[in-house]
Amino acid sequence: MVGAGPAGAAAAVGALRADASLRVALLDRADFPRDKACGDGVAPHVLDLLAEVGVTGLVDDQVPVERLRLGRGGLAVERRMERPAWVVPRRVLDARLVDAAIAAGARLLRHRVRELRQQTDAVVLDEEISAAVVVGADGALSAVRRALGRPRGPAALALRGYAPVAPGRRGAQVIEFDTCPLPAYAWSFDRGDGHANVGYGEILCADRRAPTRAQLLERLDALLPGAAENGQDWIGHHLPFSTARRRPLTGRVLLAGDAAGLVNPLTGEGIYYAVATGIAAGRAAAAALSDGRPQRAGERHARTVRRILLPHLRHTALAARLARSARIIEAGLRASAADQRVFDDLVELGLARGRLTPTVALGLGRALLAPTPPTDLTREPA
DSSP, X not given: OBOOSHHHHHHHHHXXXXXXXXXXXXEESSOSSOOOOSOOEEOHHHHHHHHHTTOOOTTTTSOEEEEEEEEETXXXXXXXXXXXXXXXXXXXXXXXHHHHHHHHTOEXXXXXXXXXXXXXXXXXXXXXXXXXXXXXXXXXXOHHHHHTTOOOOOEEEEEEEEEEOOTTOTTEEEEEEOSSSSSEEEEEEXXXXXXXXXXXXXXXXXXXXXXXXXXXXXXXXXXXXXXXXXXXEEEEEEEEOOOSOOOOOOSSEEEOGGGGTOOOTTTOOOHHHXXXXXXXXXXXXXXXXXXXXXXXXXXXXHHHHHHHHHHHHHHHHHHHHHTTOHHHHHHHHHHHHHOHHHHHHHHHHHHSSOOOOHHHHHHHHHHHHOSSOOOSOOOOOO
């Protein structure tokens, strides 16, 4: 496994749970624990997937976050989520996932992969490491993806830091959509320890220069005043957005998580995709090796990912296009304020593998047709 983040660690566990006799190496350029730029949100669906491969207890000492607030330009909705989420710094989460992979039998090696060469009977990394199957889980700037000649798709740029939780934002994940450009938003995710993961991100466009760090901080402060005060550990990072147009890999090299361009284009969430496709990659590799046909691992993985994610990706692609309209975003907020079911379905779409349901469509239609849409702050009673 190239990369020992959530996708790589999940792939290692998935493979070893399928066949404990496999020799699995996790290659990463960093020592663990290490920081990683991310919103740190961990949806309950991620824990469900990990429990299926025997990984439990990752967030037992963390504080659950039950409420989500969404807003834009003075219009907002805050509700309790159907299931709580967690905000776990990647320094903590990733190290625990690596420990789980090692406990399952994986070996962690510090090595930065730069080159990949496919031979008839193996994949060779940097002319020194040979493997029957390789899973590329090395993030948005994946060396494995580049070696395969796969271009990166649409992307966003985000800046993340940690700061004391501002008054009025405790106990919640807060997302404030920007007024321009779209889609873009600022966030403040309470970790439960007096600090929040805060940041701002926007989609990159070919006809517009990428924003500077100062500009990203400026938008964060404009949308969530005080969120960045006394902030530290600021890191910028790229988010490779997923699309419904995917050309699956075949052969002995698989891609998972960010390396496969799998980040939710609505929310920037990628941990669910990383764990889901990582486990699937590990299982596909183990099954192909068991059959004596490691060259079929890619086909197995592609079938599984298509089955579990393709319908969802089609819906997120459509939703991302709709979200370029401020009118649609505001209709979504009003519909969520009016109906808990709309709110729940939109959360599912943004955090895991949900879809644009008839409930969402009906709610949006009603909100769009409302003669005098409300503009005041709308919240569910605490």
